Amino acid sequence: MLVVGLTGGIGSGKSAASAQFEALGRPIIDADIIAREVVEPGEAALTRIVEHFGPAILSDNGSLDRAHLRETVFSDTKSREWLEQLLHPIIRHRIMDKIDSYQGMSPFIILASPLLLETDQHKMVDHVVVIDLPENLQVERAASRDANNEEQIKRIMAAQLSRQARLDLADSVLENGSTLDNLKNQIKLLDIKLRELAVNEYRV
Numbered sequence: 001m002l003v004v005g006l007t008g009g010i011g012s013g014k015s016a017a018s019a020q021f022e023a024l025g026r027p028i029i030d031a032d033i034i035a036r037e038v039v040e041p042g043e044a045a046l047t048r049i050v051e052h053f054g055p056a057i058l059s060d061n062g063s064l065d066r067a068h069l070r071e072t073v074f075s076d077t078k079s080r081e082w083l084e085q086l087l088h089p090i091i092r093h094r095i096m097d098k099i100d101s102y103q104g105m106s107p108f109i110i111l112a113s114p115l116l117l118e119t120d121q122h123k124m125v126d127h128v129v130v131i132d133l134p135e136n137l138q139v140e141r142a143a144s145r146d147a148n149n150e151e152q153i154k155r156i157m158a159a160q161l162s163r164q165a166r167l168d169l170a171d172s173v174l175e176n177g178s179t180l181d182n183l184k185n186q187i188k189l190l191d192i193k194l195r196e197l198a199v200n201e202y203r204v
């Protein structure tokens with residue numbers, strides 16, 4: 001089975017693109033969703049986070065206060081690196097298990113991840129699709145979606161690959177500087193190309 005990595009910076013349109021691939025019947029593994037699951041109440045990683053950052057990192061209901069942790073890790077590199085060394089191996093294992101569970105179910109699957117190329121997650125994929133758009137549009141879309149302030153979004157972008165570095169590592173590029181309909185049309189064509197790649201190279 002062909003494993004296609006779909007990546008792009010914050011607010012680039014990974015969720016929007018994933019929804020289109022899903023509508024075409026392709027299974028999606030979303031690293032952001034897995035990253036949330038591994039810190040749910042009862043998970044060992046959440047206990048480690050509370051030990052490290054203190055109980056103030058929890059909301060009143062005992063779940064992780066994500067806004068608090070976001071503010072902490074994107075204003076202090078050491079804190080971010082600590083969190084990543086805790087979570088990235090756990091996330092990677094869950095992704096591997098999910099890839100195994102999809103074997104034989106589809107010619108190809110999509111692994112959507114903001115840090116595909118920044119971490120060793122790229123070793124799990126056969127083809128890299130990068131969603132590209134001008135950085136000012138990326139900031140604008142992320143800000144209007146999340147109520148994150150622009151300064152915080154820029155700090156998050158600084159912890160990610162640059163636009164050019166990401167493009168240099170792409171096998172295919174989706175341009176998302178225009179409308180959602182335009183993105184949808186590109187995905188229809190890319191889906192055909194990926195399907196052909198899967199059939200020709202993996203005989204599925």
Ligand SMILES: CC(C)(COP(=O)(O)OP(=O)(O)OC[C@H]1O[C@@H](n2cnc3c(N)ncnc32)[C@H](O)[C@@H]1O)[C@@H](O)C(=O)NCCC(=O)NCCS
Nearest residue numbers: 009010031032035066069070073087091114115156159160
């Ligand atoms: C810091 C946290 C709690 C903030 O949570 P929040 O709900 O506000 O954001 P969410 O998880 O939805 O992430 C939003 C976007 O931020 C960016 N982002 C998240 N983590 C990172 C990181 N370590 N480095 C760079 N960018 C990141 C991505 O573009 C992501 O799509 C959360 O992002 C987190 O636990 N990050 C560490 C785990 C991780 O690296 N996840 C990325 C997927 S593997």
Ligand SMILES: Nc1ncnc2c1ncn2[C@@H]1O[C@H](COP(=O)(O)OP(=O)(O)OP(=O)(O)O)[C@@H](O)[C@H]1O
Nearest residue numbers: 009010011012013014015016114141145178179180
């Ligand atoms: N072509 C487009 N035109 C207008 N709005 C768009 C377009 N593509 C995405 N958006 C919007 O921009 C915002 C960011 O898109 P999306 O959530 O898909 O990005 P993402 O890459 O998944 O972000 P993150 O890394 O933060 O999870 C969303 O509100 C989405 O609806």
